[in-house]
Amino acid sequence: MAGWITDVPAVGSVLLTASSAGDAPARVQMGATLGFHIILACIGIAMPTIVLLAEFVGLRQSNPVALLLARRWSQALGVLVAVGAVTGTVLSFEMGLLWPGLMRQYGSVLGLPFGFEGVFFLLEAVFTAIYIYGWRRLGGWSHFWTGVPIAVSGIGGAMSVVSVNSWMNQPGGFEMVNGRITQVRPWQVFFNHASAYETPHMILAAYLVSGFLAASIYAAGFLRGRRDRYHRTGFAIPFAVAASLTPVQLLIGDTAARAVAADQPVKFAAMEYVSRTSGHVPEYLGGIYFNGRVYGGLRIPSMDSLLVGFSPNTRVIGWDSVPASLRPPSPTLIHLCFDAMVGLGTLMLIPGLWGLLAYWRRRELPNTKVFWMLGLICGPAAVIAMECGWIVTEIGRQPWVVYQRLTTAQAATANDVVPTLTAIVVLYTGLGVATIMLLRRMSRRWRAIDSDNAAGVPDPLVDHLDPLAGRRR
Amino acid sequence: MIPALVGSVLLAVLTLYVTFGGADFGAGFWNLVAGGDTRGERPRRLIEDSITPVWESNHVWLVFALVLFWTAYPDAFAAVASADAVPLWLAAIGVVLRGAAFAFSKETHRLSLRRALGAIFALSSLMTPFFMGCVVGGIASGAVSANATRSHSASWTGATSIFCGFLFVGACAYLAAVYLVHEATRRQDSGLQIYFIHRAQLAGIATGALSLVTLGELRGANGQLFDRLIGRALPLVVLAGACGLIVLAKLTNRGLRGLRFVAWLGVTAVVWGWGVAQYPTVLPGTNLILSNAGAPTATLDTLLVLAVLVLVVVTPAFSFLFWLQGRQLLSSEESEPTTPLPNRPFHREGSP
Numbered sequence: 001m002a003g004w005i006t007d008v009p010a011v012g013s014v015l016l017t018a019s020s021a022g023d024a025p026a027r028v029q030m031g032a033t034l035g036f037h038i039i040l041a042c043i044g045i046a047m048p049t050i051v052l053l054a055e056f057v058g059l060r061q062s063n064p065v066a067l068l069l070a071r072r073w074s075q076a077l078g079v080l081v082a083v084g085a086v087t088g089t090v091l092s093f094e095m096g097l098l099w100p101g102l103m104r105q106y107g108s109v110l111g112l113p114f115g116f117e118g119v120f121f122l123l124e125a126v127f128t129a130i131y132i133y134g135w136r137r138l139g140g141w142s143h144f145w146t147g148v149p150i151a152v153s154g155i156g157g158a159m160s161v162v163s164v165n166s167w168m169n170q171p172g173g174f175e176m177v178n179g180r181i182t183q184v185r186p187w188q189v190f191f192n193h194a195s196a197y198e199t200p201h202m203i204l205a206a207y208l209v210s211g212f213l214a215a216s217i218y219a220a221g222f223l224r225g226r227r228d229r230y231h232r233t234g235f236a237i238p239f240a241v242a243a244s245l246t247p248v249q250l251l252i253g254d255t256a257a258r259a260v261a262a263d264q265p266v267k268f269a270a271m272e273y274v275s276r277t278s279g280h281v282p283e284y285l286g287g288i289y290f291n292g293r294v295y296g297g298l299r300i301p302s303m304d305s306l307l308v309g310f311s312p313n314t315r316v317i318g319w320d321s322v323p324a325s326l327r328p329p330s331p332t333l334i335h336l337c338f339d340a341m342v343g344l345g346t347l348m349l350i351p352g353l354w355g356l357l358a359y360w361r362r363r364e365l366p367n368t369k370v371f372w373m374l375g376l377i378c379g380p381a382a383v384i385a386m387e388c389g390w391i392v393t394e395i396g397r398q399p400w401v402v403y404q405r406l407t408t409a410q411a412a413t414a415n416d417v418v419p420t421l422t423a424i425v426v427l428y429t430g431l432g433v434a435t436i437m438l439l440r441r442m443s444r445r446w447r448a449i450d451s452d453n454a455a456g457v458p459d460p461l462v463d464h465l466d467p468l469a470g471r472r473r
Numbered sequence: 474m475i476p477a478l479v480g481s482v483l484l485a486v487l488t489l490y491v492t493f494g495g496a497d498f499g500a501g502f503w504n505l506v507a508g509g510d511t512r513g514e515r516p517r518r519l520i521e522d523s524i525t526p527v528w529e530s531n532h533v534w535l536v537f538a539l540v541l542f543w544t545a546y547p548d549a550f551a552a553v554a555s556a557d558a559v560p561l562w563l564a565a566i567g568v569v570l571r572g573a574a575f576a577f578s579k580e581t582h583r584l585s586l587r588r589a590l591g592a593i594f595a596l597s598s599l600m601t602p603f604f605m606g607c608v609v610g611g612i613a614s615g616a617v618s619a620n621a622t623r624s625h626s627a628s629w630t631g632a633t634s635i636f637c638g639f640l641f642v643g644a645c646a647y648l649a650a651v652y653l654v655h656e657a658t659r660r661q662d663s664g665l666q667i668y669f670i671h672r673a674q675l676a677g678i679a680t681g682a683l684s685l686v687t688l689g690e691l692r693g694a695n696g697q698l699f700d701r702l703i704g705r706a707l708p709l710v711v712l713a714g715a716c717g718l719i720v721l722a723k724l725t726n727r728g729l730r731g732l733r734f735v736a737w738l739g740v741t742a743v744v745w746g747w748g749v750a751q752y753p754t755v756l757p758g759t760n761l762i763l764s765n766a767g768a769p770t771a772t773l774d775t776l777l778v779l780a781v782l783v784l785v786v787v788t789p790a791f792s793f794l795f796w797l798q799g800r801q802l803l804s805s806e807e808s809e810p811t812t813p814l815p816n817r818p819f820h821r822e823g824s825p
Binding site for chain 2: 075078079081082083085086087088089090092093095096097100101103104105106107108109111112114115116117118119121122123125126127128129130132133134136137138149174180181182183184185186413414415416420423424427431434435438441442445
């Protein structure tokens, strides 16, 4: 999915800065369109793998339920990828329409990873079309294999785009003379200093969002009393993917936080309320920063130093290291978003461990209501955690758009953005509502088909689905 | 050499977008003018069936073209994005509405909703090509200044821009109609075949006329470009005209073999005629030329590597997609498999 970069300001932070910054409308617009697109991008990156896994299970074990799920998921994926393709295009337009200063200066550098993303995007679109529309006529394993390039190019595309964002956090791989780029080293642009931790963190986030979201839909059905094999399988496949990656994500996230402390100390200072450079820095869980003090929250002495350098004496750089004009706005927002991301990520470990334990002991998922409620919560929780992570990385980099090179204000367009911002907010609200309504409608239709089936009415799709029926070409 | 090659790559990607993505927009035009529910049902069904599996892939060329534009010509891109912000926003909004409405209408079964979504799909299919045409017309007539930092209506509302906008709509509709003739032929639906033959003829004549008018306007707006169009780019201009006439003749004689290719070649010749005439300028009326457009050598080299990658990886994938689509192996889940419709002439309601 095309370009998610620059700025994800939450509306709250923008309200705080709107009075002072002329670039605020542009930032809100970028944040809104990106925050919307990123959910679809996650689904586009990771959902194909989950669909393929279901198809694999279905074909391998002659499991018609898994095959039916794969087929229905790919239909929903078709809608979501289409919406993602157009919202991604909007972001490509916005690169120029909102940030001409950035493009004029650095277009020839950050365009390179975008170019590779374009190749992956083309492959993804082509094979998605083949996969989604090929169910009827390309049966069995040959259909399965047409889906594999989608999963691979989804990961490749994500690597490319995230490397643009990580380049903005740690720019490198170019020479600049008198404000003009004179030399570019593409490999160093692509594999910049921050891409090593930012890229895997985002790709795993995409898997967590897709897996937990898909699972939560079936958890909701289960909680409403639909405790059949269809709902169990529909929950188990995506949940297993997301839950098994959650611990890995926490480890990578931990590494990334330490790397940010070294690479972008001011961002880290805002994340952890480090106002003064010192040792024995405490860790705050929650709390609001106001007038030089942290109100509320849980204070753990020396814990932040310990996390950063494995010793309570570790010196952590505070935001006093730079003048106030070079600090990000609202440490409270950044800190709370960071805490929310970490907290929700940790919460998401619980149902996975619980499910694993139950499966190990009884070969089935727990029947307890609490487990399925946790499964239901994990979907929205994963989305919130991912959005919070983007708020941290984007607001935390302010006032820079390209870290220590170009400020967001310098990059922003001189045009009035308020009209397009208004139009886009209306348009995207409609788009979001329509997408959700449509998915619900599809699900209701499928449920009606399933209850007809239970009543003995034949499903026109079923004979196409059953691999044993041998309808292959 | 390398700057010229990169320019050709951008032109090739634009060609692909115009001739494939453009045709999908053109199909939206025919959807719009297909008439009421009963009368328009069959052509709409054909339109939907033929663009459903391919429109997203065709659309991606636009993203690719944008990325190439800003990477190779960052100054020109920033100038165009600033001066032409209004039409670009409108084109982008059209992209969103078109794609979303089309994707949603396929999954919607209630008639009133489908009708509303169909209308959005059709109207937005006009919006995007029109405003993109305005942008291109403005660039070609030299109305965008190199250091533009603010939206400037004169850079896209000149006569050339507006005619170019209509020309884009016309060319899209023309290509779509020709492609749809082919689709109808393949489905052995002679009624729809005749239906789209008539429309392809009309669109062909309109597009030809619009091309001449736009060319005439360009003479006043950018004399140098006009001179080069009838100078060094003349062979391409002649080719475009010849292709248009051949298509019209073939449509009249019902000689449908190779029709799509000739129509495609004609539009391609227009795009390349523009490119050749404008060479080596990136933004006419400014000093931004291919070899001095802001990107360092390593960037241009990498873009060529990308182009090769597209050629060896993406082209086979696209061919595979079109091959499957051509053999009718791709169908949407809910619609019935596309059986040949009864072989009866297609008339308007009420006529025998």
